[in-house]
């Protein structure tokens with residue numbers, strides 16, 4: 395069984411972006427539940443998951459290095475960090491961030507394909523924001539600190555009304571299944 399680490403983005407003190415109605419939850423709150431659902435369903439996809447939580451350390455760098463240190467001790471084959479996006483502009487869509495390594499890019503593409511499918515972004519012809527390689531700036535430390543190929547997933551914009559409505563229709567269970575389907579194809 396493939397061992398994959400799931401890291402819940404943000405921490406109790408700083409919970410990340412807040413999504414609007416009808417989701418109305420922070421990234422931490424939403425993705426903590428998502429991670430638990432993934433954990434429950436993982437064996438159906440022949441995947442072994444362990445969930446890791448970031449703890450506030452007073453320094454972003456220390457927080458990331460601590461959690462990915464724990465991930466390294468478990469020694470998974472891949473890691474996924476759970477987020478959702480936010481913007482002050484009217485923008486919607488799914489994207490996956492990659493370190494740019496061959497394995498990270500492949501995992502990112504598999505996951506992005508599942509998200510595009512789940513949110514029906516092909517038919518609406520918008521919102522497939524693709525795989526983005528990030529080696530510096532926001533998120534880069536998460537992508538580069540662990541030994542395993544890592545990705546960061548931003549399936550929707552919590553700031554966007556249409557995305558939140560669609561996410562609400564989809565439901566957390568189906569989002570969990572999309573993540574696990576990508577993992578099962580590795």
Ligand SMILES: [Zn+2]
Nearest residue numbers: 403410477478
């Ligand atoms: Zn986030």
